[in-house]
Amino acid sequence: MRNKIDYGIDLGTTNSAIARMENGVPIIKKSDTLKDTVPSCVHFNKRQDVLVGDTAYNVMKNDNARALKTLEKGKINSFIEFKRTMGTTHTYVCPNMNKDFSSEELSAEILKKLKSYIQDENISSIVITVPAKFLNPQNEATMQAAKLAGFKHVELLQEPVAAATAYGLSSKNKDGFWLVFDFGGGTFDAAILKSDEGILTVKDTDGDNWLGGKNLDDAIVDQIIIPNLQQNFAINGVLSDSTQKEVLRNAVKFYAEEAKIQLSFKDSHNILSNLGDLPFEDDNGDEPEIDVLVTQKDMESVVAPIFQKAIDITKELLKRNNLKGSDLGSLILVGGPTYSPILRRMLKEQITEKVDTSVDPMTVVAKGAALFASTISISDEVKETTRDKTKLQLDIKYEATTVELDEMVNLKVLKEKTTGTFPEKIYADVVRYDGAWSSGKKLIGEKATIVDVLLVEGRSNSFEINVYDEVGNKLECQPHQFSILQGIGGLDGMQVIPYHIGIAKFFHTEDKDLFLPAKGLEKNKKVPATGVINGLKTRSAIRPGMIKDIIRIPIYQGDFNAEGTNPVLNNFIQEVIITGESLPALLPEGSDVDITIKVDRSQLMKFSAYFPLLNHTEELEIEIMKTEPPTEELLTQEISKAKRTAQKINANEVAMELEALEAQLENEKGSADGKMKILDGLRKELLKLDRAQKSAEWPKVEQALKEAFYELEDLIEKINENDDEGNLNMDKVEAHVQEYKQKIEHVIKDKNIKEAKELTSEIERLDFELRNAVTGNAMDAQLLLHLNDNFGSFHWKDAAKAKQLINQGMQMTTAGKTDAIRPLLVQLIELMPENEKQTLR
Structure with a gap:
């Protein structure tokens, strides 16, 4: 029985690997073809056998070539790169199995294959790596894949963290900033970490879930191979049909992969197909062949723009953290494409000369995952199922990681977990993996015994626990080893x-829903984490026992600049729905709701809502909703609409990016992955448009704020000149004015429209109160008269009650009793809908 998980899996888009801790060292477990990594490829043959890895990859090449005979996409029984559609509703049609497979079902087959490489024990617990920029639906799908593969206890680990763990252990550079540049088969992550005497912290992350080696392969296909075919053969008929074009692109992709790999080591490569490799006829009845010489220069013109996207993300990440390339101690390369000399040169030219190639980009993530796994305790549930109670059961407590050279370990006997008969006196000798240190025999029992262990620097230290009776006979125990x-x-x-995790909240100043991060769940907060949003208001009354009375709270994930943006431009997670069915009493409209969202170490969420008026809490699991891939029609429509907006506000750079997305859509509309990638690109451009529109709005908002403040200053000056202070506390008013000055300076510097509008409303309210006070409540009387004159234009919740209050107030005004109008106005405003209340402020 293991005390810690000890196993790590890098579940990659194109290649995967598994590593295990052995004697304190993370060891990559070789595939059945004796390779460190296995292609993330699955094939189902006609006998309904499941082939995974190299065998499946070789079959897929033939499968894709055979599909060219009929140019029908549905004939394929081989699948790869399905990680890109994790967390979506997209499925893969498999004729041989007569069913459709989800991404997580296919991923589960990869995990089962990796698990099969471990022959000496059954694995129930695992650490699986995911891209740092994975969204919650993608993380949830990864967890589901692991459960389908038979794992009982699953922990998710961000890939850059895994890489930094493996790198940090061997690095001599224990202080300073590191940048993990993780360009994998399907995703890109950049992470800034700070190492302070070996203590690692993640400062910030960024990336792109749709940028990786797959993009390089697609670009080589689209810019080198297909143009060569077009030049020599009549294939326009195939290219004009999105399904046939996708079949052709898949069939020639192997040549692109080979060229990319060869040109990582050679100056040129001849892409050459054999007769019969492309078994279809062009428009003239000829069978096409590929024959094109590709040089390093040719390759650079195709792949450099894709690498540049990753470098630009990295530059922006450094910039927002006030860092330059020269501030970095190391730039750590992760992922197969980082072998490219083109990329390495670009990184040295644009980021830093300190590009570190000391770790294997293909295995560093799996090794880091195993190291991390050696610090995570196996769950109690799994421990109980694997416990051999005939052996002496031990409880071991210690710090799994340390920068010190010695560590304190607590050992005790768990007699209640042991069925075997054991002597009264039991001794334990803790021996380090190298045999160069041991604790000597120490008496242990049901109370903890402290053992100080000596550690070897810069590695995982494995210790064996040898247990003896009083006369020196060795006893079997569980667990019998641990690592630090x-x-x-x-x-x-x-x-x-x-990402920020938050909700769509209605803001009166904006008169619309905006994205609001939960306090405590802002981007870059450490997990596990807890976030709260207090003071939300119900928009309608919720009656107890009424399932149709609903409170909707939509949960979103948004990037670093998402606060205050249109919620739909962010990533929708799920809408939490609370009904009156479970409420103990009536919850009136406008009641307070405080929400709490808890995020665990694997970034999975739990939700609770507290209703102070009822002293009642609703606890809910957030069921992550799968994303629906967009249709070609929707993307065409939304890109066209965005282009019109961009042209209208002269957002020329955005307009150019939208045109590029249009071209991508024309090229990749036959692929679910391609359409998801385009949707992600569109969302980013729409966020830019949102910011551009706010920039265009800012001058008016700034002017309104300044005018409100100047009017308030003029009013205060007149009050002081005319000695109209009366019962006013002018010292307090002056303090407010000074506070507003500071806030205005901050808001104008940040050009924060939401805060500017809120501050304008606050200033106007104080202005109103002051004018009302010095004019004998004339402002209250004027508001009452406005409500009376425009009574029919308001949607009163109780019109009869409102009319009664207004008539009562008008009589008071006539009698000169204006002091008593304010309580009536408060009642009247409460009888209005929320959006109409705002018009009075």
Whole structure:
């Protein structure tokens, strides 16, 4: 029985690997073809056998070529790169199995294959890596894949954190900033970490879930191979049909992959197909062949723009953290495409000369995952199922990571977990993996015994626990070993939230819903984390026992600049629905709601809503909703609409990017992955448009804020000149004015429209109160008269009650009793809908 998980899996888009801790060292477990990694490829043959890895990959090449005979997409029984559609509703049609497979079902087959490489024990617990920029639906799908593969206890780990763990243990550079540049098969992550005497913390992350080696392959296909075919053969008929074009692109992609790999080591490569490799006829009845010489220069013109996207994301990440390339101690390369000399040169030219190639980009994530796994305790549930109670059961407590050279370990006997008969006196000798240190025999029992262990610097230290009776006979115990990672610390708090997590909240000043992050769940907060949003108001009354009375709270994830944006431009997670069915009493409109969202180490969420008026809490699991891939029609329509907006506000750069997305859509509309990638690109451009529109609005908002403040200053000056202070506390008023000055300076500097509008409303309210006070409540009387004259234009909740209050107030005004109008106005405003209340402010 293991005390810690000890196993890590890098579940990659194109290649995957598994590593295990052995004697304190993370060891990659070789595939059945004796390779460190296995292609993330699955094939189902006609006998309904499941082939995974190299065998499946080789079959897929033939499968894709055979599909050219009929140019029908549905004939394929081989699948790869399905990680790109994790967390979506997209499925893969498999004729041989007569069913459709989800991404997580296919991923589960990869995990089962990796698990099969471990022959000496059954694995129930695992650490699986995911891109740092994975959204909650993608993380949830990864967890589901692991459960389908038979794992009982699953922990998710961000890939850059895994890489930094492996790198940090061996690195001599224990202080300063590191940048993990993780360009994988399907995703890109950049992460800034700070190492302080071996204690690692993640400062910030960024990336793109649709940028990776797949994009390089697609670009080589689209810009080199297909143009060569077009030049020599009549294939326009195939290219004009989106399904046939996708079949052709898949069939020639192997040549692109080979060219990309060969040109990582050679100056030129001849892409050459054999007769019969492309078994279809062009428009003239000829069978096409590929024959094109590709040089390093040719390759650079195709792949450099894709690498540049990753470098631009990295530059922006450094910039917003006030760092330059020269501030970095190391730039750590992760992922197969980082072998490219083109990329390495670009990184040295644009980021830093300190590009570190000391770790294997293909295996560093799996090794880091295993190291991290060696610090995570196996769940109690799994421990109980694997416990051999005939052996002496031990409880071992210790810090799994440390930067110190010695560590304190607590050992005690769990007699209640042991069925075997054991002597009264039991001794334990803790021996280090290298045999160069041991604790000597120490008496242990049901109370904890402290053992100080000595560690070897800069590695995971494995210890064997040897247990003896009083006369020196060896006894069997569980667990019989443990490991402590020396030279690196802070692993338990290294992972951070990659997005703001929040809700769509209605803001009166904007008269619309905006994205509001939960306090405590802002981007880069350490996980596990808890976020709260207090003071939300119900928009309608919720009656107890009424399932049709609903409170809707939509949950979103938004990037670093998402606060205050249109919620639909962010990533929708799920809409939490609370009904009157479970409420103990009536919840009136406008009642307070306080929400709490808890995020665990794997970034999965739990939700609770507290209703102070009822002293009642609703606890809910957030069921993550799968994303629906967009249709070609929707993308065409939304891109066209965005282009019109961009042209209208002269957002020329955005307009150019939208045109590029249009071209991408024409090229990749036959692929679900391609359409998801285009949707992600469109969302980013729409966020830019949103900011551009706010920039255009800012001058008016700034002017309104300044005018409100100047009017308030003029009013205060007149009050002071005319000695109209009366019962006013002018010292307090002056303090407010000074506070407003500071806030205005801050708001104008940040050009924060939402805060500017809120501050304008606050200033106008104070102005109203002052004018009302010095004019004998004339402002209240004027508001009452406005409500009376425009009575029919308001949607009163109780018109009869409102009319009664207004008539009562008008009589008071006539009698000169204006002091008593304010309480009536408060009641009248409460009888209005929320949006109409705002018009009075």
